[in-house]
Amino acid sequence: MTTNKKELENEIRTLKEILYQKEKELEQLNKVFEKSSNLSPSEISRYSRQIILPSVGVEGQLTLKKSAVLIVGVGGLGCPAGQYLAAAGIGKLDILDSDEVEITNLHRQILHVERNIGETKVKSGYDSLKRLNSNVEVNPLELHANGETLQKVFSENKYDVVVDCTDNVATRYLLNDMCVFNKVPLVSGSALQLEGQLTVYNYKKGLCYRCLFPVPPPPQTVTSCGEGGVLGAIPGVIGVLQALEVIKILLDFPGVLSGRLLIFDGSDTVFRNIKLRQRNPQCVVCGDNPVITKPIDYEQFCGSKAADKVTDIKILNSNDETDVKEFNSITKKIVIDVRQEAEFQMCHLPNSINIPYKNIVKGINLEALNEILTGVNDNEKVYFLCRRGNDSQRAVSLLKEKFNDSCAILLSVAGGLNAYKFLL
Ligand SMILES: Nc1ncnc2c1ncn2[C@@H]1O[C@H](COP(=O)(O)OP(=O)(O)OP(=O)(O)O)[C@@H](O)[C@H]1O
Numbered sequence: 001m002t003t004n005k006k007e008l009e010n011e012i013r014t015l016k017e018i019l020y021q022k023e024k025e026l027e028q029l030n031k032v033f034e035k036s037s038n039l040s041p042s043e044i045s046r047y048s049r050q051i052i053l054p055s056v057g058v059e060g061q062l063t064l065k066k067s068a069v070l071i072v073g074v075g076g077l078g079c080p081a082g083q084y085l086a087a088a089g090i091g092k093l094d095i096l097d098s099d100e101v102e103i104t105n106l107h108r109q110i111l112h113v114e115r116n117i118g119e120t121k122v123k124s125g126y127d128s129l130k131r132l133n134s135n136v137e138v139n140p141l142e143l144h145a146n147g148e149t150l151q152k153v154f155s156e157n158k159y160d161v162v163v164d165c166t167d168n169v170a171t172r173y174l175l176n177d178m179c180v181f182n183k184v185p186l187v188s189g190s191a192l193q194l195e196g197q198l199t200v201y202n203y204k205k206g207l208c209y210r211c212l213f214p215v216p217p218p219p220q221t222v223t224s225c226g227e228g229g230v231l232g233a234i235p236g237v238i239g240v241l242q243a244l245e246v247i248k249i250l251l252d253f254p255g256v257l258s259g260r261l262l263i264f265d266g267s268d269t270v271f272r273n274i275k276l277r278q279r280n281p282q283c284v285v286c287g288d289n290p291v292i293t294k295p296i297d298y299e300q301f302c303g304s305k306a307a308d309k310v311t312d313i314k315i316l317n318s319n320d321e322t323d324v325k326e327f328n329s330i331t332k333k334i335v336i337d338v339r340q341e342a343e344f345q346m347c348h349l350p351n352s353i354n355i356p357y358k359n360i361v362k363g364i365n366l367e368a369l370n371e372i373l374t375g376v377n378d379n380e381k382v383y384f385l386c387r388r389g390n391d392s393q394r395a396v397s398l399l400k401e402k403f404n405d406s407c408a409i410l411l412s413v414a415g416g417l418n419a420y421k422f423l424l
Pocket residue numbers: 072073074075076077096097098099104105109121143144145146165166167168171224225226
């Protein structure tokens with residue numbers, strides 16, 4: 001009888017201890033739920049692996065949920081950046097682009113798949129991101145960013161961070177200025193061939209793009225992925241790092257990549273950090289006495305309008321050019337394709353001969369060309385072709401000087417293969 005009583009008392013003591021522990025646990029859980037009143041149980045579970053990081057926590061996750069980010073360019077950089085931001089639970093993700101998905105995009109623009117070819121990139125991006133995380137508000141903005149359109153976008157939305165995932169200098173200046181005017185940090189990335197770069201501008205009184213590059217580079221010196229090529233994984237690496245910088249900015253991490261430029265060399269798999277200058281007090285946009293306080297004509301500022309035409313050669317007179325229709329109508333002709341060897345290998349017109357423009361400039365391996373230009377009949381036409389009709393113009397201009405005693409008529413095909421493909 002006595003033993004039974006003792007046993008019972010012990011049991012009650014143990015049960016009381018368990019109850020005390022459980023009450024403590026409940027108290028802790030209530031505290032978490034109080035803090036996470038705006039996170040649903042499924043969100044808590046979805047983001048649990050990042051919530052348990054002390055530097056994120058429930059509060060950090062809520063901050064991400066309340067944040068608005070604008071991604072400009074849904075291409076090689078914008079796709080991976082968008083994916084990781086959506087997956088991380090950013091509340092509002094606006095994606096802006098004016099382009100459509102092409103087959104040449106698919107090796108790196110991983111939000112888009114084969115069936116999206118011909119669709120707008122923002123529509124395809126929207127569908128992919130919503131499939132990935134339906135909690136995120138994704139807004140597709142199908143427009144070309146310029147001073148006017150972006151001013152409207154900024155007047156209608158408040159962004160915490162802007163991500164520059166574009167591929168041209170004019171848009172870089174535009175985004176920089178808009179971010180300075182609106183006091184928004186700008187995460188800027190670029191990728192070409194086997195190299196990528198990344199930095200953050202306009203962050204906590206740090207430098208802006210114009211502090212670093214007050215004047216745009218000459219348009220002819222800028223190479224795009226379409227011209228120089230890019231290995232798909234390179235923008236992948238940089239785009240993911242852009243997403244990381246956005247999250248670090250939103251959560252106020254100490255190590256944001258401002259005042260430093262990260263260079264990723266994919267051929268040796270090396271990351272380097274270069275210290276950048278500080279904010280320039282004389283900067284025309286973010287300096288102490290800014291001169292530019294509203295958007296300008298960025299295409300004109302960067303000379304990119306003129307760059308579409310050829311500016312660095314003597315303008316050819318119309319007798320030195322032919323249009324694709326006329327070119328196509330001639331059945332028997334000598335065609336010199338001046339694109340790079342790799343481009344020529346990918347596709348070329350039957351019977352065309354590849355003599356790259358860079359060889360013509362350097363005067364190397366021109367035996368075949370010499371033979372053609374010295375062996376032609378009087379007034380025989382020799383057609384020069386490239387992708388868009390720029391290098392072929394340059395080639396004709398150069399060769400007319402070099403071979404001024406040749407009896408051949410040298411003609412550049414205006415618009416190049418790009419224009420020719422529309423005839424087919
Ligand atoms: N001012 C702008 N407004 C809207 N979108 C822009 C602007 N400038 C660039 N972009 C977009 O940025 C993206 C950059 O992507 P990316 O560098 O991968 O090159 P791409 O233009 O898609 O392809 P490729 O260079 O092979 O033709 C493109 O989708 C392009 O349309």
